[in-house]
Each structure stands twice: as structure tokens, then as C-alpha cells.
Amino acid sequence: EVQLVESGGGLVQPGGSLRLSCGASGFSFSTYDMNWVRQAPGKGLEWVSSISNSGGTKHYADSVRGRFTISRDNAKNSLYLQMSSLRDDDTAIYYCVRDGFHTGFDFDDWGQGTLVAVSS
Amino acid sequence: DIQMTQSPSSLSASVGDRVTITCRASQSISTYVNWYQQKPGKAPKFLIYGASSLQSGVPSRFSGSGSGTDFTLTISSLQPEDFATYYCQQGFITPLTFGGGTYVEIK
Numbered sequence: 290e291v292q293l294v295e296s297g298g299g300l301v302q303p304g305g306s307l308r309l310s311c312g313a314s315g316f317s318f319s320t321y322d323m324n325w326v327r328q329a330p331g332k333g334l335e336w337v338s339s340i341s342n343s344g345g346t347k348h349y350a351d352s353v354r355g356r357f358t359i360s361r362d363n364a365k366n367s368l369y370l371q372m373s374s375l376r377d378d379d380t381a382i383y384y385c386v387r388d389g390f391h392t393g394f395d396f397d398d399w400g401q402g403t404l405v406a407v408s409s
Numbered sequence: 410d411i412q413m414t415q416s417p418s419s420l421s422a423s424v425g426d427r428v429t430i431t432c433r434a435s436q437s438i439s440t441y442v443n444w445y446q447q448k449p450g451k452a453p454k455f456l457i458y459g460a461s462s463l464q465s466g467v468p469s470r471f472s473g474s475g476s477g478t479d480f481t482l483t484i485s486s487l488q489p490e491d492f493a494t495y496y497c498q499q500g501f502i503t504p505l506t507f508g509g510g511t512y513v514e515i516k
Contacts, residue, residue, distance in 0.1 A: 348503040384453075
């Protein structure tokens with residue numbers, strides 16, 4: 290069974306930094322591209338960033354480019370999101386999501402999410 | 410960026426009803442559309458990929474169709490466990506984008 294478990298969320302002041310982690314199990318982590326998707330309270334889904342299985346290719350949403358950095362450690366079956374210069378509108382549940390490789394980019398397995406709250 | 414416009418934003422339906430949700434892309438994306446279901450307080454669940462292929466384990470009352478710019482998700486006979494919010498997503502090119510969601514509530 291695929292399991293994705295996020296951690297690292299919490300309350301942070303505007304301008305602050307936070308590092309999210311995602312531990313993966315139940316599949317061959319190094320084979321799959323991975324993503325972060327977020328959801329602001331009461332709002333829809335927003336893709337944040339993706340990373341290829343090797344870590345060599347990364348993509349970012351315009352809203353986070355230059356502030357967030359995605360990375361992974363295949364030896365530790367872990368995905369990370371380093372967030373800096375945080376703003377109020379970064380407040381959201383952040384989901385660690387696997388790309389299922391069905392067709393194009395798709396999100397076939399999701400973690401339970403970790404809440405990031407940016408507030409003074 | 411490719412915009413995904415979902416309609417309606419909400420609908421009321423009864424158990425047994427046939428429900429159709431529409432998603433329109435701002436440019437042609439072939440069949441690179443996926444659909445998700447989200448219940449309150451839960452992570453989204455993957456339903457359909459490639460516009461019309463059912464993810465393993467998803468009931469056959471769910472179906473998808475379309476290509477190019479216009480796509481639909483259909484629930485043939487709404488069940489109590491189907492009341493949720495549904496999202497389309499284009500998997501054609503980054504930035505990956507979602508529709509705004511359709512909230513399906515009990516009439």
C-alpha cells in the first residue's frame with residue numbers, strides 16, 4: 290500500500306521559513322516523479338511544484354518560484370519543500386502527491402496533508 | 410498558462426440521479442485531463458485519467474469523456490457516498506492547473 294506522510298507544517302510569521310518533509314513507503318520511490326499541491330482554507334487545489342524521479346528536473350508555480358525549493362532524497366524515500374519569504378497567501382494544507390505516470394502529469398496518490406499557517 | 414473552467418460550481422441532486430460536470434480548457438490539451446473527488450477534511454482521490462480511463466478501484470458509475478478543450482465527468486446513478494467536491498486537472502503541461510471545483514450536494 291502506498292503511503293505518503295507529510296510533516297513540518299506549523300505556524301510561521303510572514304517572511305519566515307519552513308521545511309516540509311514527506312516520507313514515502315509502499316512503492317519504489319526513486320521510480321516516480323513527485324509533487325506538492327496545496328489548498329488554502331475553503332479554496333480549491335493549487336499545484337505548487339514537481340520534481341523528476343532523479344531530482345534533475347524541477348518545475349514551480351509562478352506564485353512560489355524563487356521562494357520555494359523542492360528536493361528529494363531517494364536513499365531516504367523522502368520528498369522536501371523548503372519554503373522561504375512566506376506570505377499570508379501561502380497559508381494552506383500542503384499535500385505530498387505521487388505522479389502516477391498514467392498519461393501526462395497526474396496525481397494518483399496523496400498524503401493526508403500538513404497545515405502551514407502564515408500569520409503574525 | 411492553461412485555464413480550466415469547471416461548471417457548474419455547485420449542484421443539488423438526489424440519490425439515483427445522473428450527474429454531469431463539465432470542464433473546459435483554455436487551449437487544446439488532447440486527452441490530458443484527470444478528475445478527482447474530495448470529501449470534507451480528506452485528501453483528494455484520483456478517479457479518472459486520460460479523460461476517460463477509470464482508475465483501479467473506482468466504481469463503474471463514474472465515467473469521463475472529451476478531447477481537445479471540452480471534457481465531462483458523469484456519475485450515472487448518484488450514490489450517498491458520491492456527495493463531494495470534484496476537480497478536473499490538466500496534465501498536459503506545467504504549470505499544472507485545476508478547475509475551480511464542483512460541489513455536489515444532496516437535494
